[in-house]
Amino acid sequence: MSGSIVLEAPPQGLQGEGFFATTLEQVVGMARKNSLWPLPFATSCCGIEFMATMASTYDIGQFGAERVSFSPRQADLLMVMGTISKKMGPILRQVYVQMAEPRWVISVGACACSGGIFDTYSVLQGIDKVIPVDVYVPGCPPRPEQIIDGFTKIQDLVQNESLRRRNSPEYKALLNSYGIK
């Protein structure tokens, strides 16, 4: 039983008797990635799959995302799950703007990624028309395993992110292209 447990490799650093020295970036990345607090912006069927992912069988809490918050001020990860209509676009943008840095966005399901099968007058053809997105999870709806896969990709992004990324000119240019200050 214990043979099937795989320990994650420690970050690069100097280890000695009772101490481990590494860079701040590595520690902060590791701490952030294992305690992402998601904001479930669940609109349709993908929201139901997310409920299954939060529940005991698939348990996204095992990755540290135990405390979901519906307040954008207290959340790290905006999980947009479901069809976003054009009328909902400004509201989604407002929720994104209210989140504090560092913030990540995962777009779950075909409707959030590209409008899905609803190529019509009322559905926003992809949330990346209003907010910047970090990870796209395709599927209609994606199985909980796929949502967890997307979540682990976000964790990779979080761990490897530079501490100065949010102040860099490229990031500012990205936000400007969406009209977000």
Added chain:
Amino acid sequence: MALEINRIKEILVAKFSYNVSEILEDKGVVSIEVALPIFIEVVEELKNNEILDFHFLTDICGIHLPDNEIEYQFATVYHFHNMKENVRLRVKVFLHGEKPEIPTLVNYYASANWMERETFDFYGINFTGHPNLTRILNMDEMIVFPLRKEYPLEDAGRTDKDDRFFGRTIHNS
């Protein structure tokens, strides 16, 4: 006493003669076509007549038929229900293609308020006398009427749909 189609026919034709036409029964729903000038009087009769007693307005929707003559290009369809006798009635009113206007039923049926706003939102049919005729389901900034036939089905901003899989190219290559 069950209210039958013949009885409805009798009462309406007696009062309105040639302006009420096309009385059919289609899958159990009686359907009539009413001319626009006497529309409000017909509705009053449907509501106030003790035998007809259509006190419940189930639905209002619009139709756009651009292939018809200009006088018959839009239509509003009303579904009435007499719950005591369990009889449904469909009323169709044809409207002008360039200026579709019809008096509101808000003063007779409270449910007409939002249903007429929805019909206006999608077809642009003007309900004269409506207290707040604004868009209800679509964005307020929208300038087109999406369910009219000239509005395209698909959103113009999609870049990922491959034309081959939708039968839109001549060669499937």
